Amino acid sequence: MSEAEIQSEQIHELARKAMADAHLQEAYRSSTLRLYTHRLEAIAQVPGFELLRERGRAIKRQVMDHLDFYLEQFSTNVEARGGKVHWATTGEEACAIIVDLAKRAGAREVVKAKTMVGEEIELNEALERAGVRGVETDMGEFILQLAQERPAHIVAPAIHKTRADVADLFAAKVDPERTEEPERLTAIARRALRQMFVKAGMGLSGANFVVAETGTIVTIENEGNIRFSTTAPRVHVVLVGIEKIIPRFADLAVFLRLLARSGTGQKLTSYTSLLTGPRRAGTSCSSGLRRSSRASPTSRSFCGCSPARARDRS
Numbered sequence: 001m002s003e004a005e006i007q008s009e010q011i012h013e014l015a016r017k018a019m020a021d022a023h024l025q026e027a028y029r030s031s032t033l034r035l036y037t038h039r040l041e042a043i044a045q046v047p048g049f050e051l052l053r054e055r056g057r058a059i060k061r062q063v064m065d066h067l068d069f070y071l072e073q074f075s076t077n078v079e080a081r082g083g084k085v086h087w088a089t090t091g092e093e094a095c096a097i098i099v100d101l102a103k104r105a106g107a108r109e110v111v112k113a114k115t116m117v118g119e120e121i122e123l124n125e126a127l128e129r130a131g132v133r134g135v136e137t138d139m140g141e142f143i144l145q146l147a148q149e150r151p152a153h154i155v156a157p158a159i160h161k162t163r164a165d166v167a168d169l170f171a172a173k174v175d176p177e178r179t180e181e182p183e184r185l186t187a188i189a190r191r192a193l194r195q196m197f198v199k200a201g202m203g204l205s206g207a208n209f210v211v212a213e214t215g216t217i218v219t220i221e222n223e224g225n226i227r228f229s230t231t232a233p234r235v236h237v238v239l240v241g242i243e244k245i246i247p248r249f250a251d252l253a254v255f256l257r258l259l260a261r262s263g264t265g266q267k268l269t270s271y272t273s274l275l276t277g278p279r280r281a282g283t284s285c286s287s288g289l290r291r292s293s294r295a296s297p298t299s300r301s302f303c304g305c306s307p308a309r310a311r312d313r314s
Helices: 003-019 022-044 049-065 067-080 091-104 116-120 123-129 139-147 163-173 182-199 225-231 249-263 297-303
Strands: 084-088 109-112 133-136 202-205 209-211 216-221 235-241 271-275 284-290
Touching: 003 022, 022 249, 049 067, 049 249, 067 084, 084 091, 091 123, 091 202, 091 235, 109 123, 109 182, 109 225, 116 123, 116 235, 123 133, 133 139, 139 163, 139 182, 163 182, 182 225, 202 225, 209 249, 216 225, 216 249, 225 235, 225 271
Parallel strands: 084 284, 109 133, 109 202, 202 235, 235 284
Antiparallel strands: 209 216, 216 271
């Protein structure tokens, strides 16, 4: 068998085991049905949602047609405001840049907001090899870091964990007084992370959008951990793929109405942060943009994807 065939068989075997796991299936079922229902309700509140979605797609097509221009414009505007842009063509190169920034900052700990690119390029492993501890601050990612597991979902990384699973994990790893109350579980995580925000030498986040016109980094969240990760440490690094570029600040009016409704079934998330340059002298704001293929129609469709259209299950 070829390596690809072996990997395919391994994937199918893991899938068979997951499908046979009743506990896992119940966790997925309850979470996905809740998200799906909330999404349909949120989309129904926006007349002409499909037209708005097509507008978002047209903006992304414009970016792909003039990508080099917008990347250069973004870089110029970030650096004009005191930040620094680094370019990486591979995951290994991106990891090397971030490890170097952490070393130059003298960081022994890096507080990390959720970034799927970071998961993809195995950034935590690269930091660990360099003697730097990457600390996940998103609740779902924090849970998975304690459990030594990979994310199971792009929006809700711990979607496969039940409340009882989290209670058992926290009792074993963080606080021996077991509880299944969401408020108390959140308080336990908050206490564990609060000191890390203060002492970390570097913060790292992804971005939901980066605005070429202004050099603005846009992050959207419900927990507030991204704001801590981007403002408490003296050095903030943004790891983001080039597909997050949008041309104009005004384009946010389109995408902010689309993203929360499609991603989490909300009108807006709790926190929308706009970061335009370092907030004080001596602060470093580095944006690491990963270049990816855009030649094929498939690659272009991924780079220009818009939130999926609403569909009934019937």
